[in-house]
Amino acid sequence: MKVILPTPLAEYTRHAREVQGEGGTLEQLLADLDRRYPGIRFRVVDEQGAIRPHIKMFVNRVQARRLDVALDPADEVLVVAALSGG
């Protein structure tokens, strides 16, 4: 499925903003992305499985607040670096 990433993650994907990933859930998708781009998962999800405070994830433009959200290969996942000031 198509995954669109924010610029803070660009160094993991050789600056590709749009990548492909696989998985039946958001958790599985992130595991797949971490295999393709080692280290990327921990930057957006903490060790307890929570999406980090300044990261938002959307599946087909609907915000996903947990990683057990089911995915279909036709879905589009958008990862956004939300507001972080100062």
Added chain:
Amino acid sequence: MTAALEVLVGTRKGLFRLVSDEARRDWRVEGPDFLGQVVNHARVDPRDGRSAVAAVRAGHLGPTVYRSEDRGRSWKECARPPAFPPGGEGESVSHVFWLAAGAASQPGRWYAGTSPQGLFVSEDGGDRWESVRGFNEHPDRRKWIGDAQDAPPDGGTLHSINVDPHDARHLYVGCSAGGVFETRDAGATWSPLNRGCAADFLPDPDAEYGHDPHCLRVHPASGDVYQQNHCGIYRLDRAAGKWERIGRNMPADIGDIGFPLVIHPRDPRTLWVFPMDGGTVWPRTSLGGRPAAYRSRDAGATWERQDRGLPREQAWFTVKRQAMCGDTLERPGLYFGTTSGEVWASADEGESWRCIAMHLPHIYSLEAWSAA
């Protein structure tokens, strides 16, 4: 210019290198690396003078550690950053705050202190980090460090990781809040080490824990221990297992509140502090807008003001706990960085100072490395 001397500058917006030689007259600024990311601490490995580690966190992203094999010219992210085990209290590392090399007899070992207060160890030069369970899962840890209400505004931190030069299994750490703790079995068991240390913000004047050490240093040869605490400057009387408040000997109009503390690399009786205003609402700036270091050459019995070359008025420096360090040249140099992005240096043990960098971002840490 032969690059015999380098100072790594960790800032709120990236990592910089100040490069000079033994004369320490001419400096150039290199970098930034990690532009836009918080670099709380970066250090060259004193055991090989080649590898280095850096604690990095972007505003949006989770915390990680980068490693270098060419003293910071290029960096690679570690394979497994410090992280609490899943479950437990459900804690997650907010940022890596402090990095310390293991003993000379333990090449490749690094320690990391985090926010919230956690201790992690790597045996492979900082590539893969493990939780030090003896501390992080200690049954009294929550009691020691309290909760968010007990923590400083930017979150509680574990810092000041020091290895006893006589015993690699003997470690000291500082927790803000929590106090000083030590282990004598390489991290398996821990004890508070706060007797004699004030905690003016606690009702019990003899509290066993809950203190706020700002910076604890152990002399690399003698093993003497000093700390700059939220409530004064102390030297550890090892035989008595008790802290002695040597800050009582500071001038009364200056007091003994500050963040950093530096020990002379070869003389354990010589140390420096950088006092700040801890009155009323705790401005944490130089007292009266007149910054100065204070040096003791007799283990804190007497102190002398060192402000030659520093601004004489309207200079409201804040120097954080990791933002003052020394080099190891024959006549040691001293360095401090301010939250307003200036680095000041002394090539004569603090007797005179000059600004060697300005306009940098908010400075969190300085670490000097010299080939000598």
